[in-house]
Amino acid sequence: xxxxxxxxxxxxxxxxxxxxxxxxxxxxxxxxxxxxxxxxxxxxxxxxxxxxxxxxxxxxxxxxxxxxxxxxxxxxxxxxxxxxxxxxxxxxxxxxxxxxxxxxxxxxxxxxxxxxxxxxxxxxxxxxxxxxxxxxxxxxxxxxxxxxxxxxxxxxxxxxxxxxxxxxxxxxxxxxxxxxxxxxxxxxxxxxxxxxxxxxxxxxxxxxxxxxxxxxxxxxxxxxxxxxxxxxxxxxxxxxxxxxxxx
Amino acid sequence: xxxxxxxxxxxxxxxxxxxxxxxxxxxxxxxxxxxxxxxxxxxxxxxxxxxxxxxxxxxxxxxxxxxxxxxxxxxxxxxxxxxxxxxxxxxxxxxxxxxxxxxxxxxxxxxxxxxxxxxxxxxxxxxxxxxxxxxxxxxxxxxxxxxxxxxxxxxxxxxxxxxxxxxxxxxxxxxxxxxxxxxxxxxxxxxxxxxxxxxxxxxxxxxxxxxxxxxxxxxxxxxxxxxxxxx
Numbered sequence: 001x002x003x004x005x006x007x008x009x010x011x012x013x014x015x016x017x018x019x020x021x022x023x024x025x026x027x028x029x030x031x032x033x034x035x036x037x038x039x040x041x042x043x044x045x046x047x048x049x050x051x052x053x054x055x056x057x058x059x060x061x062x063x064x065x066x067x068x069x070x071x072x073x074x075x076x077x078x079x080x081x082x083x084x085x086x087x088x089x090x091x092x093x094x095x096x097x098x099x100x101x102x103x104x105x106x107x108x109x110x111x112x113x114x115x116x117x118x119x120x121x122x123x124x125x126x127x128x129x130x131x132x133x134x135x136x137x138x139x140x141x142x143x144x145x146x147x148x149x150x151x152x153x154x155x156x157x158x159x160x161x162x163x164x165x166x167x168x169x170x171x172x173x174x175x176x177x178x179x180x181x182x183x184x185x186x187x188x189x190x191x192x193x194x195x196x197x198x199x200x201x202x203x204x205x206x207x208x209x210x211x212x213x214x215x216x217x218x219x220x221x222x223x224x225x226x227x228x229x230x231x232x233x234x235x236x237x238x239x240x241x242x243x244x245x246x247x
Numbered sequence: 248x249x250x251x252x253x254x255x256x257x258x259x260x261x262x263x264x265x266x267x268x269x270x271x272x273x274x275x276x277x278x279x280x281x282x283x284x285x286x287x288x289x290x291x292x293x294x295x296x297x298x299x300x301x302x303x304x305x306x307x308x309x310x311x312x313x314x315x316x317x318x319x320x321x322x323x324x325x326x327x328x329x330x331x332x333x334x335x336x337x338x339x340x341x342x343x344x345x346x347x348x349x350x351x352x353x354x355x356x357x358x359x360x361x362x363x364x365x366x367x368x369x370x371x372x373x374x375x376x377x378x379x380x381x382x383x384x385x386x387x388x389x390x391x392x393x394x395x396x397x398x399x400x401x402x403x404x405x406x407x408x409x410x411x412x413x414x415x416x417x418x419x420x421x422x423x424x425x426x427x428x429x430x431x432x433x434x435x436x437x438x439x440x441x442x443x444x445x446x447x448x449x450x451x452x453x454x455x456x457x458x459x460x461x462x463x464x465x466x467x468x469x470x471x472x473x474x475x476x477x478x
Contacts, residue, residue, distance in 0.1 A: 127372045129295030137287060144280050148273050 013092050015232045016241050022225040029222035036215025044208040051205075060118045062209060066216035068111040071139060072174060074104030074220065078146065079171045082164030092228075094160040095235065097167065098150055099227035103220065105143035112136055123187060131180035132188035135173060142170040156235070256341045257349045264353035275357055278315035279365055285311050286369050297374040304375035305383055311369060312362045312387055313394055319358035320398035323350070324406045333406070351399055359391030 011017040044062035051058040078100035084093035115133065116126045127133070146163045153159035176183075181190045192201050201209070236242050251259070268275050289307050293299060300307075327333035336346055366387050367380050375383065 125297070125374070127374070128297075129290035129300075134287070134290070134295075137283075141280065141284060141287070144276075148277065148280075151273055 013090050015092060015095070015236050016239075018092055019229055019232050022229055026222060026225050026229070029218055029225060033215055033217075033219030033222050036211055036218060040208050040212035040215050044212060048205050048208055054122060057118060057121045060114050062212045064111060064114040064118060065209060066213045067107045067114065068136070069213055070216050070220050071104060071108040071111050071136070072177065073217070074100055074107055075139065075142070075167075075171070075174060077224070078104060078143075079167045082167040085160060086164050086168075091235075092232075094157065094164070095228055095231045096224070097146075097164055098160060099224060099231050101143055101146045101150065101163070101167075103223050103227065105140060105147060107220075108136060108140040108143060112140060128187055130187045131184035132177065132186055135177040135180050138173055139170075139177060142166070142173060146170070251341075253341050253345060256339060257345055260336070260346050260349045261353050264350060264357070268357050274319075275361070278319040278358060279361060281318055282311045282315040282362060282365065282369065285314055286372060289373065301374040301376060304370055304373035305379065307373055308366050308369050308375070308383060308387070309390065312359075312366065312391055315362050316358050316391055316394040317398050317401075320354060320395055320402050321405075323354050323399065323402045325402070328406045328408075351396060354399065355392055355395045359395045360388075363387040363391055 008021075012021065040062060045059055048059070050056055078097050081093045081097040081100060084090055085097055112133070115136075119128065120126050146167050149166055150159045150163035153162065180186060181188050233242055233245075286307070289303070290300060293303070324333055327336070336350075337343055339346060363384060366384060370380050370383055371377075
């Protein structure tokens with residue numbers, strides 16, 4: 001098993017292999033992700049009972065929470081890929097770092113916007129400079145910084161390296177985001193979902209949320225593969241296998 | 248070759264600016280993101296108290312608009328100077344006044360107007376009362392125009408070769424280009440690889456709008472002719 005994983009990892013380091021293997025995985029990820037998200041959305045929006053305090057507005061958590069999860073997880077993906085690219089100079093890691101940035105930025109944006117929309121009826125304001133919200137905004141700018149830096153150089157690998165360093169430096173923000181609700185007095189509620197204890201949420205609200213989170217993770221993986229494949233084709237456009245593929 | 252009318256010259260100038268904007272989108276987003284970053288600094292520095300921020304918000308948004316307009320306007324002529332297209336703009340038979348005006352309005356569209364459109368979001372983030380937002384947008388609409396026009400004076404005054412400090416460097420592309428253009432149009436990518444005819448300047452420049460305008464930056468010298476190194 002371990003040997004197989006190691007072999008797979010090394011194979012995935014080659015853009016060509018990545019393109020072939022990801023082509024086999026992609027439809028499964030895409031189908032499973034879409035199925036989970038559709039089931040979760042319908043379940044969460046139509047069948048879950050209304051919250052007795054917040055009314056219907058709480059239903060936005062079925063988008064807000066999963067996209068925030070992905071915003072943070074996406075940063076891990078980007079930073080770890082960046083670290084691998086810096087240490088082992090692996091081409092595929094550079095590509096994954098590049099494609100993780102726009103997806104993560106989009107997810108952070110969705111999390112911020114849905115939070116603002118929810119905040120208006122619940123907190124009475126679109127925006128507060130709350131520890132959690134502010135650190136998420138910083139995360140958004142870190143994503144944008146990585147995006148901008150990666151494209152700022154004439155040579156692609158120089159840009160990737162600079163962006164990888166920025167991504168690594170930016171990881172300092174991740175524990176701040178996680179802990180912001182505990183460290184500062186904050187409007188944002190502390191974590192409801194916990195791995196070790198029982199969740200403080202009613203189960204009939206919790207289950208669709210878990211389905212949505214699983215769906216977002218799967219869709220994220222599919223998006224990553226999809227963008228990764230496009231980027232591989234773009235960077236390898238002069239190689240023979242791509243030429244054969246096009247023909 | 249037929250002379251281009253003034254209107255089409257202005258249109259081409261405008262079109263080129265918009266094309267540059269579309270091809271170098273980061274240049275467009277950078278001042279806006281910078282504006283958001285400055286916005287982020289105020290609550291961090293002043294504290295997040297909504298009342299305080301609401302009082303300061305109009306002024307803060309103006310500061311942000313000023314900074315991001317300046318950031319965008321600062322280099323608006325420098326790139327064109329570096330790649331030689333500014334020379335062509337000025338060598339055109341049409342009055343430079345209209346062409347420069349066109350460029351300024353294009354610049355306003357991509358910096359001033361963009362900031363103005365983003366300003367309501369900044370205002371909401373800084374707890375500005377909602378009824379004040381239309382007033383702020385209207386004031387910014389007028390204000391950013393003047394910011395861009397004033398900033399353009401500064402941008403025009405500071406244009407110059409980057410290697411000015413180093414007289415030994417005789418290979419400055421703009422100088423090379425300008426010199427070459429005046430003589431033989433070698434460098435303008437006019438499709439006369441043999442050095443072109445030694446046409447007098449105004450005639451040679453006539454067909455510039457269709458060549459340099461609308462081509463990507465630095466594409467003018469892509470043919471690799473001798474003495475033409477644009478980077």
